[in-house]
Structures are given as structure tokens and as C-alpha cells.
Amino acid sequence: MMYQLLQKRRSYRKFTEQAVEQEKIDQILRNALMSPAGKSLNPWEFIVVTNKETQVKLAGCKPFGSAFVAEAPLSIVIIADTTKSDVWIEDCSITAFNIQLTAEDLGLGSCWSQVRQRQSTTEGVSADQYVKEVLNIPEQYAVECIISIGYKGMERKPFNEDKLQFEKIHNEQF
Numbered sequence: 001m002m003y004q005l006l007q008k009r010r011s012y013r014k015f016t017e018q019a020v021e022q023e024k025i026d027q028i029l030r031n032a033l034m035s036p037a038g039k040s041l042n043p044w045e046f047i048v049v050t051n052k053e054t055q056v057k058l059a060g061c062k063p064f065g066s067a068f069v070a071e072a073p074l075s076i077v078i079i080a081d082t083t084k085s086d087v088w089i090e091d092c093s094i095t096a097f098n099i100q101l102t103a104e105d106l107g108l109g110s111c112w113s114q115v116r117q118r119q120s121t122t123e124g125v126s127a128d129q130y131v132k133e134v135l136n137i138p139e140q141y142a143v144e145c146i147i148s149i150g151y152k153g154m155e156r157k158p159f160n161e162d163k164l165q166f167e168k169i170h171n172e173q174f
Helices: 001-010 022-033 053-061 069-073 088-105 126-134
Strands: 044-049 074-081 109-114 141-150
Touching: 001 088, 022 044, 022 074, 022 088, 044 053, 044 069, 044 088, 053 069, 053 074, 053 126, 069 109, 069 141, 074 088, 088 141, 126 141
Parallel strands: none
Antiparallel strands: 044 074, 074 141, 109 141
């Protein structure tokens, strides 16, 4: 079952206008809270965004790779209190993928928009700072990414196993 889930999970940048039901949002968030984290410090936190005006603002956080955020009925902004853990980036990445797998399992599409270490559309302002300003995020937090979620507005074929790069697997030594 996990194999099929991984094979089906693709990035979806087009969504229908149908809102994501609250019970599905709750399930996604419960699964996110079960994500492993270094030393169980759980530095991650989640900002759930369904307001269309806010989604449009978030879509402007960088010049490329975030336009789809404006069309998503749901986005989850993954942030971390950087004072809690030195591995917050890894912890946020794990929970982001848990969110994406859960969305797929619930019949929803999702796409990751990287924020950390990206430049915003405003000169001299990082995408991180831009998102912090839009969402009123305190300074000790960092923004890892935005996961946009919704009902799939496009068809994608499952991952093609013929494209697996088995040459990247090494046994015992490089």
C-alpha cells in the first residue's frame, strides 16, 4: 500500500475550486503532528491558510515556483522555532512530506513551494521575511515551505518505475 501511495504522489499545481473539508484538514494536521523530530523537540509549527486574499499574497513570496499557491483552496505554511533545535530544517522537511503523503492518501493533490533561502519578489527581502510579514510570524521562527493542497485540477500519471535511477544505489562503498 505504501508503494502505491509513493507511486501516485506527484506535484499538483492546478486545483479545482472545491474547498477541502475540515475533517480532511484535521487529519492532515494530526498526521503532521505525529512526524518524527530530532530529540522529539518538535520545533515545527503550522499555519493553516484558506483565505483567498492571503493565498494570493503568499503566492507573491518569490518570483518563480509559488504562483500555484494563489489557486489552492488550502495551504499549510511550515515554520520552526529555530531556538529549539539545530535540525529544524530536517524536521520540517519530514513533516512536509508527511503532509503531502496524507493529502495523497485522502485523494488530494499537493505541491511544495520552497521558502527558506529563496529571494522574494521585493528586492532585498527574503521569501522567508516576506511570508513572516504576511502572516505575522515572530522573528525567532523561520519559514521552511508552503504546502498547497486541494482537489486535483489536472491528471498526472503515476511515477514511472522505468525512470528509477538504480545507479544511485551503492552497496557497502561508493
